[in-house]
Amino acid sequence: MIVVPVSDVDRAKAFYADRLGFTVDHDTRVGDVVIVQLTPPGSGCSIVIGKGVGKMAPGSLSGLQLVVNDVRAARTQLLERGVAVGEVLFASHEGFRPAREDDDLNNTGFIFFDDPDGNGWAVQQITSRP
Template sequence: MRWTLEVVSVPVSDIDRAKAFYVDGLGFHVDHDTTAGPVRFAQLTPPGSGCSIVIGMSAMAPGSLQGLQLVVNDVRAAHAELTARGVEVGEVQYASREGGFRPATAEDDLNNSGFLFLSDPDGNGWAVQQITARP
């Protein structure tokens, strides 16, 4: 049997504001934006991902979801793209083998060790990790 994770619910306070952030800022695609009676929700998918997020259908408090992670093949390019789109994103970080993070240098091999951190307008926390080769 194959098990796949395909949807994660992200708690937001304003669907339109969150949708704009994820679509215009992060480049997610809108799968659908649906109203069913009094409930509105939208499903959004990162480019190339098999897993989507749903906004507008969560029992969690807006901003309470932390540790969501996207993977890219070039974290520096992702940083430049997000910054160009107006997304507030921290500096590229290197996950040290000794533990913890420090600002990345040009000499650092960022495969599996390069990260960015950002939050959506409600404070839900995201990491972006570089994986260019898997063991």
């Protein structure tokens, strides 16, 4: 489980559940403490957003990563759901460059987006593992 610091729990919950398609595992509110656990489809790792659950500043996380089988399809789905997501990039020893149609994106294809607070996410394509 990863705590993702947010400034507005309801806005973040809507983003992760409605825009990204994460499953809401639970939404617990006791007094001033709010704990919302969400899990990406097919993942064994969850995130927690809330109030009173961490000390990090909203938007301070960078480098959170999701893995998908098809990064181009994931980008299309995110765009259809209204998420501002960058172009598909190819990672090489020289850094990132825009992906070409003939690139093998297994382990090298990425897209990036931020949540409403600015927490940064990467989505990597992994279609096979050694």
